[in-house]
Each structure stands twice: as C-alpha cells, then as structure tokens.
Amino acid sequence: MSAGTLPLLETPALVLDRPKVQRNLARMRGKLAGLGVPLRPHVKTAKCIEVVRMALEDRPGPITVSTLKEAEQFFAHGLTDILYAVGIAPGKLDHVADLRRRGADVKILLDNVDAARAVAAKGEALGLRFPALIEIDSDGHRSGVKPGDAALTDIGRVLQAGKGAELRGVLTHAGDSYNCGDTAAIRAMAERERLAVVGCAGQLRAAGLPCPVVSVGSTPTATFAERLDGVTEVRTGVYMFFDLVMAGLGVCAVDDIAVSVLTSVIGHQRDKGWIITDAGWMALSRDRGTAAQTIDQGYGVVCDADGRVIDGLLVASTNQEHGILAYRGGSAPDWARFPVGAQLRVLPNHACATSAQHDRYHVVDGDSRVAATWPRFSGW
C-alpha cells in the first residue's frame, strides 16, 4: 500500500475504471460507425471534462446536455456544439441567449406551440435567432409531440414565422427502452424510435419546413439498433460507465460497469448475516432501478477492493451513511473475509444517480493505484 492507492482513500469514494470506460466508448463508437451515424455524447452521466474528452476523442463536440450548468461547464472547456435536450422553460432563455452571445452554439428543445411562441418572441426581443428542435414522443414515456399530430407542423411554422427562432429539426428519446423485457424488445423499440422521428421529419418537410437534424437516443436502443436510415445523430450517455440496470437489460455485462463506490466495513450484525459499511444512500443514491427487473440488485452489487464481484453479496438496504450488506437468500458471510476496516466496492444500479452524489472520480487503470483524480460537478 503506497500513497495514491485505494486503501488510503477516505471512504465512501467514487472509483472510475479507465480501461472499462475506454472499452465502452470504443464499442459504441464502433457500433454507430457501422451504421454510418455520428454520435453526440450525452454528458449528463459523467459531468466531467476528462471523460467527455475521451468520448469525443479530443474533438470540440458535439455534446448533449441536460442542464445549462453542463452547457456552461463544457463551454468553459472549449466545447461549443451543444444540444440542451430538455424542453426549454421560457425563464431560461436569457441564459441561453447569453451563452450564444459568448460563442456557445446552444440548441434548444420544445414540444408545444406556447413554448415556440415564447422562444420566437424572446429571440425577436433580444435580436437573435434561437435554433430549436421539436421533441417527438416515440414511446409514450414522457414529453413530445406524438407522430402524426398536426401540432408538429404548427410548432414548426411558429418557429419559422419570424426572426427570433429557427426550426433545426426533430429529436426523440426512447426512454421506455429501460423497461423492455428482452433485447428483442429493445431492437423493436429502436426501430420504433427511428420510424417515429424520421416520419415526423418527413411531415415537416412535406409542409415545406426545414428539418436538417433528426436525432435519436438512448443507450439501449443505440446498442441494438439495426438500421438508422434517415437519422442524422445519436445521443447516448450512460454507455460511458454502464450500470446494473443496463446489465439487467442485457445492454452490457456486469464486468463492463466502470464506476463503483469504495466503502469500508464498520461493523457486523452476525445474527442477521449483515455486514455494516459506511456507504449508505447518500453515497449510492436512492436509485432502485433494478427493483422492477428480473434480478433485483438491492442498492448495488458488492465487489472486493479490486473490483471483482463477490457472488451473491448485495447492499440489501441503506440509511443515510450506512450500507447493510447481506447475501441474497440470507446465507451467512465468511466473517473472516469482511473484518472491520476492510474495503469493498459497490456497483451501482444507476451510474447517473450514483455519480451525482460525488464531486470527483478516483481513476484506476484496472488495479488499485489511483492514477488520477478527476473533478465532476453537480447542480444547475
């Protein structure tokens, strides 16, 4: 044990396995290259310039963001081609305008005529043209105009009517792919996602409106898509790290999960078969995304300090700063293997949620030496 190794970190701490990230990035890059469509990585999972630079192979974009804070942070690092993929609240338009004036090419998203009118009016008032995409609801999951709805053309016309906005295209996110029962269902969902958005692009063009961008995205559908004809870009984020939800869907293997939480054993409740640790829901997040899957992984799968999965050992429950580990099925641990002070690592249900609880990544290259510490940000 030397300075700069995991055992010297104060726990809980977030660990990132760089070779796994590189492997995950390369796989998605290869997949989309095979289909001939460029990737616009979503930075909402990583929120870290070093990770995003790897995803972009050091190009200055393009990226997808879920907050204007992400836009600000990555723009500060020189990334300018930014798509803000959450429906715009009119109260944020001054901020978007400010970013655009400073040189950040921030595109916005909306799914209704009222928002389009607000954007067009604000742009006219500020003397600039907001590039806007229209969100399409390809799966009934949350936002967006339904394919075939005449509102799509109305929104496009409002955007194109004056000098305050510009219709840039259509976008969808097949978020319901997270609920698919098997990979065949994800494959079908990918085609449904493609057809929805390509059809809407056709509807706009038939009405004489422009639609240069046709954007789809979710890690599951991107992984299993068989064709992307008519699509101009793909957005994915969690593929960089992967997690137990993705593994449960068959999108990755558990061994592909690149992020974990280092924790220390602080006690035992031997009559119950419990190992108590210092990583509770504050360090792991409250996400229970595997609860609805075939295999419920509790609050996470437990590994040894080197990241090797300990078969059957889960974070069974959590308090704010306590984790309770127990074997699936209730068998007693080999207590000698888990003394007070021993360090373990926990693979998360949801990489976005767990990473968000931490302000830095401790980067390892497959061993326990900390090769780098990369800051990450949170908030809005």
Add this chain to the structure above:
Amino acid sequence: MSAGTLPLLETPALVLDRPKVQRNLARMRGKLAGLGVPLRPHVKTAKCIEVVRMALEDRPGPITVSTLKEAEQFFAHGLTDILYAVGIAPGKLDHVADLRRRGADVKILLDNVDAARAVAAKGEALGLRFPALIEIDSDGHRSGVKPGDAALTDIGRVLQAGKGAELRGVLTHAGDSYNCGDTAAIRAMAERERLAVVGCAGQLRAAGLPCPVVSVGSTPTATFAERLDGVTEVRTGVYMFFDLVMAGLGVCAVDDIAVSVLTSVIGHQRDKGWIITDAGWMALSRDRGTAAQTIDQGYGVVCDADGRVIDGLLVASTNQEHGILAYRGGSAPDWARFPVGAQLRVLPNHACATSAQHDRYHVVDGDSRVAATWPRFSGW
C-alpha cells in the same frame, strides 16, 4: 416581480421557508426543555451554517454529524463540540486525530471489540485519547450492541484499558420509528429507545466503567417521548425542515415542511393529464419514502409558487431532469392554471435526500421575495 424574487430564479432551485424553520426549531426546543434534556442537533439534514446557528441559538455547539466533512465544515465556523454518530472506520482515525489536534472535540462511535481495539491502538500510537461512545441497537434497525449482550462490557474494557481511548458513554438511534404505523407506536418506540440505552449505561456502570453520556435520537421518538429519565442528550436533524415522510407519520403537518423545490412547467401531455416540469429526480432525489406509508405521495406534493398545496397534485414520476405531475386518481388538470413557464413548488418525501441534491438554499420569509441565499455543502 423584482430582482430577488422566486420567479426570477432559474429552476430547479431549493427554497427554504425561514419562519417555518424557526417554528420547527422552537417546537423541538420547547418539547425537550419540558423533559429537561439538552438537544445535540444533527446537522446532516441542513449542512448549512446559517440553519445550524439558528438551531443552536448562536451557541458554539453541541452538534451531531454524519460525516467528517460535516465536522470539518462546522469546525471551520467555530463549532467544536462534535459527535460523529456513524460507526468509525479505522481508516478515518488519522483524520479524526488531526481534527482533535486542531481543537475540534470530535467524539467517535463504535459497536464492536475489533473497532475498539483499532481505536485504542491508534490512539496509543498517536499519543492521544479518542473519546468513544458505544452504539446500542434499540430496535434491530441497523448497527449496535443489543441490550443485555456481554460484548458491551468487553468493548468498554478495551476502550478503558490503555491510554489511546476513553469510554464516553452509550448512544442509540431508533431509526425504526420511521416505520411506525401510528403515533402510539412511536411513543412506545421512544420508551423502548430510552430503556435500551439507560439499561446499557447501567450495565457499564455496574461493571465499574464510566458512562457519562446517554444519547438517544430520532425526530419521531423525540417528538413523542413522554419521559427521558437517565438520558443526557437527544439528537434530531430532520425536525428542522420536516418532510412528507414525517407528515405521513403524524410527526408534523404538511404545512410545517420548510423546504421545497421550485420548478417550471415545460409542457403537457393532455391526453394523459400530465404536466411536465424541469424538476426530475436529480432535483427531488430518488427518495420514495412515502411509498410504504398509508398515503403514497409519489415524488412529492405540488404547491403553487407561494407554497400553498394544490390538493391532489403530485409528482407522479420522474426522469433525470423531468418531473411528470398528475392528479391522484387521474383527473385532468385545469390546464389554464399550469401554462408553460408557470412556476410551482414541490414538497419532498425526504428533506435530507432532496436538500443534498442542491448547493444552496433560497431563503424566503413566507412570501416570494428571496431574503438570502445560504450555501450548503455535500460529499465526504
């Protein structure tokens, strides 16, 4: 609308109603004064010096912390009487020692002989004496020595044997009070909590060991305790803000909840009765603590921008940066009341989890004028 009002905040944003905090603080203070026992406020909910100063009425302590980061941050503001109420990992003892040498009187917690030995040995090696409390398991909820277990005396003897540690007392947290079905059950739990820890103090004293501190704590049990004979201090944290879990338990009224998340409407799915907002689980947390209660409040109860509850409107589901609002039972919203751009506030299931997603409180005095912005911290 002027600068410094809620409508000008970029959403999502955390709002703190100061008069409600003051009322909540005064009620707990009055309750414990009536029982003649001092309060050691737990700072893990607020993580904000301004709130904790109000809780302490500007005295320099005592406080309870759940992380050494909390100890560092509050010590930097002059608070020195600090109890770190999570079982110590031996890897943190150098940090505790460093805090103690700098003048922070940090007390630690443990519940097993191995940890006691590690603490005693480390103290001897460093030439200082760690004051340690022994955790008691009063409710089977997580950590602690069970009442009547002979290990208690063994741990006490290990701590007292050399010059590296000092037995300071016993501590319990009736965390299972969060699962009580009614206030009568909480009242019974409070007495069980008291008896467990007072009995253990007696066991130590009967063995000739010191036990000056007898510490209990949880907001539900402190609220309903009828007697605290033999107890020397009470620890509570969430009482400062309260939340829907506490309201569901009958510990507070919904109107007592002092913290909320300001959000903006970004769209609608009218066929489903959905209002889409920009506060998803990242802003609200993934906490679903009311799911197991009589009334499941989804991801939170929706209020208007002034904080008045809108009857029956809930955050029904969330994505990372999207909230989906719907009426309980599925009735359609009065759409004119929720136009794109409208601001709403969401009361959280769990104040600790929701506050942790934000880096500041926007403080209001019962209206929509932002009277102050108070920073809060996160992490370890």
